[in-house]
Amino acid sequence: MTTTLLPLAYGYVRDDLLDDHDPGSSEDRLREIAGSLGYELGTVFHEPAPQNVTLPPAFVDLVQECRRAAAHAVITLRGHMSQMAVCRMVLLSILDVRAGAAVHEVTA
Template sequence: MTTLLPLAYGYLRDDLLRDPNSSENRLRTVACSLGYALGAVFHEPSPQNGTLPPAFVNLVQECRRAEARTVLTLHGHLSGMAVCRMVLLAILDVRAEVAVQEVEP
């Protein structure tokens, strides 16, 4: 019998990526090493002004829908936006009960 791994999602900001495929592969490798199946990787276009980033909102909704409890992202990809990192982490925690793991590129 095949065991289903717990689901994790990825989050990347495109403005910080040199090679999107390599970055996604890094998240997949980390997910596998941590015992997760990596679902979709949400890509954020250039940071928005003063609003929650749209791909981030979609990520929160999908985590709630799928009951995923982990988001993997590269270090720094939740920083430097109009909405501060601590607010984004709090939204993931409170709205979707998700823990974030930031990994080195």
């Protein structure tokens, strides 16, 4: 029996935007979506409420981990890369250029 390994994806959520404030349910949803897109979901990076920093700290960790593991996909909930000190397009560009990762924004 041969087992096929799915490509790795990471998750990214902002805890201040979670409706139910239950990180476990958002992670379960991302895991389900990752599977339907043909990925194995690794770590989900949780960002606290946005602060006035150039790049959000969990986002920086996400980029570094994508580079380290050669993961080329990030799955996030719609709007979780918006309304921060850095605009959404800059965040998407950083993931693309520095980690070669594409972002899949999905509804909760």
